[in-house]
Amino acid sequence: xxxxxxxxxxxxxxxxxxxxxxxxxxxxxxxxxxxxxxxxxxxxxxxxxxxxxxxxxxxxxxxxxxxxxxxxxxxxxxxxxxxxxxxxxxxxxxxxxxxxxxxxxxxxxxxxxxxx
Numbered sequence: 001x002x003x004x005x006x007x008x009x010x011x012x013x014x015x016x017x018x019x020x021x022x023x024x025x026x027x028x029x030x031x032x033x034x035x036x037x038x039x040x041x042x043x044x045x046x047x048x049x050x051x052x053x054x055x056x057x058x059x060x061x062x063x064x065x066x067x068x069x070x071x072x073x074x075x076x077x078x079x080x081x082x083x084x085x086x087x088x089x090x091x092x093x094x095x096x097x098x099x100x101x102x103x104x105x106x107x108x109x110x111x112x113x114x115x116x
Contacts, residue, residue, distance in 0.1 A: 019093070019094075020091055020092070020093045020098070020100075021091060021092040021093075022091050022100060022102060023055040023059070023088045023089060023090050023091040023100045023102045024088060024089050024102070025086055025087075025088055025089075025104070026059070026086070026087045026088060026089055030086075030087055031082075031085075031086040031087065032082065032085070033082065033106075034078040034079050034081065034082035034083075034106055034108075035078055035082070036078070036108055036110075037074040037075065037078055039074060040072060040074045040075055040078075040108070041110065044110065045070070045072040045074070045075060045108070046070075046075075046108050046109050046110055047069075047070025047071050047072060047075055047107075047108055048068070048070055048105055048106070048107045048108075049066060049068065049069065049070045049075060049076050049079035049080075049105070049106045049107075049108070050066070050067050050068030050103065050104075050105050051064050051065060051066055051067060051068075051079060051080060051083055051103070051104045051105075051106070052064075052065050052067050052101055052102070052103060052104075053065075053083055053086075053088075053101070053102045053103075053104050054099065054100070054101050054102075055088045055090060055091065055099065055100050055101075055102055056090070056099055057090050057096075057097035057098055057099060058090065058097070059087050059088045059089060059090045059097075060087065060088075061083065061084050061085075061086060061088070062099075064080050064083045064084045064104075065080075066079070066080055068105075070108060075108045078108075079106040079108075082106070083104055083106070088102070
């Protein structure tokens with residue numbers, strides 16, 4: 001649906017009116033962790049992927065962008081793919097759900113037989 005004015009923003013350009021409660025990933029096992037790529041496990045690749053995630057008022061991911069690489073493209077891709085499927089509790093401003101931008105860090109760490 002096209003709108004002549006942009007939707008309210010929790011972060012970004014302009015002046016925010018009222019207190020803003022930031023978006024956060026939904027709990028309760030709703031958001032599956034990324035799959036650790038098999039080839040990355042075999043090579044012993046580990047690291048942290050930092051993403052900036054844009055969340056709409058319905059709590060769905062609009063964009064997920066890697067802003068800090070693990071140093072391994074396969075891990076970066078796995079993190080981005082997983083986060084794009086996540087659901088969030090949307091940011092709230094004056095009791096209304098609004099678009100927001102949220103930082104998300106995903107850590108890939110090999111641990112014994114568990115490997116995640």
